[in-house]
Amino acid sequence: MLELYHNALSTCSQKVRLVLSEKGLSYETHDVDLLGGGQHDPEYVKLNPNHVVPTLVHDGAVLIESTLINEYLDDAFPDPALRPADPEARHGMRLWTQRIDSKVHPAAGVVTFAIGPRAMLLQQPEEVREANIAAIPDPARRAARRSVIENGVKAPEFAGALERFLDLLDDMESALSGQSWLSGEGFGLADAAALPYVLRLDHLAMSPLLEASARPNLADWYGRVKARPSYEPAVTAWIPEPVLALFGGAGKEVWPDVEPLTRRS
Numbered sequence: 001m002l003e004l005y006h007n008a009l010s011t012c013s014q015k016v017r018l019v020l021s022e023k024g025l026s027y028e029t030h031d032v033d034l035l036g037g038g039q040h041d042p043e044y045v046k047l048n049p050n051h052v053v054p055t056l057v058h059d060g061a062v063l064i065e066s067t068l069i070n071e072y073l074d075d076a077f078p079d080p081a082l083r084p085a086d087p088e089a090r091h092g093m094r095l096w097t098q099r100i101d102s103k104v105h106p107a108a109g110v111v112t113f114a115i116g117p118r119a120m121l122l123q124q125p126e127e128v129r130e131a132n133i134a135a136i137p138d139p140a141r142r143a144a145r146r147s148v149i150e151n152g153v154k155a156p157e158f159a160g161a162l163e164r165f166l167d168l169l170d171d172m173e174s175a176l177s178g179q180s181w182l183s184g185e186g187f188g189l190a191d192a193a194a195l196p197y198v199l200r201l202d203h204l205a206m207s208p209l210l211e212a213s214a215r216p217n218l219a220d221w222y223g224r225v226k227a228r229p230s231y232e233p234a235v236t237a238w239i240p241e242p243v244l245a246l247f248g249g250a251g252k253e254v255w256p257d258v259e260p261l262t263r264r265s
């Protein structure tokens, strides 16, 4: 039996849901309300001491860290395989997943909270907002969260975080000129890892960065990932329309400030 503790819009949750769906696995879900502080609930923290989603429970085994969960799923449920068999190609796949975890994911927290849910969070009573920020265990992440909620895209962390995204998009564009998928021959763990971050930019109204006129190989890949049978049940089915409208509206509002930061010669 598989149980996923997750959040509809969380990038790391999307990544795991995509792999569950690609493998045709059914699972029970438990929603963790991240804006309401559900990740800090003492019962949840017993499962995930890092106060984050996702957590997968498989027949009593508690698994954390989205990339490691996806590798576990590929070990435990090998058909269809989502990692290349060739060791060099597998290393190449892991360069993407490692980079997404270490560089892109922290940047996604900054970019998302500077724009998407910011207005909603600023409407929360200050003591509620502050208590949820204070409960973030990692001091750097805590400080960045406070800074971007207060200052939006003008926060000192914002431009650098956006750069991490642009690096990813440009490197994907180059890689996808020689191969159809980041993982190698077929759709795999690197593609599942990258999709939520590309989608996040789209949700925050940064779609000009993803268009064929800007990055044709990336645009083609994005279209092909969205056309896979896994995409609807893993991603679209979970996306709450009001939150999407909030993210998109906030993204459009700040685009005049963001667009100059996206220009690369």
Ligand SMILES: N[C@@H](CCC(=O)N[C@@H](CS)C(=O)NCC(=O)O)C(=O)O
Residues within 6 Å of the ligand: 010, 011, 012, 013, 034, 039, 051, 052, 053, 054, 064, 065, 066, 067, 101, 105, 136
């Ligand atoms: N390295 C972790 C990161 C997990 C993570 O940061 N999850 C976010 C959602 S995508 C979260 O739960 N954030 C809660 C918070 O920042 O308070 C993983 O890959 O599972």
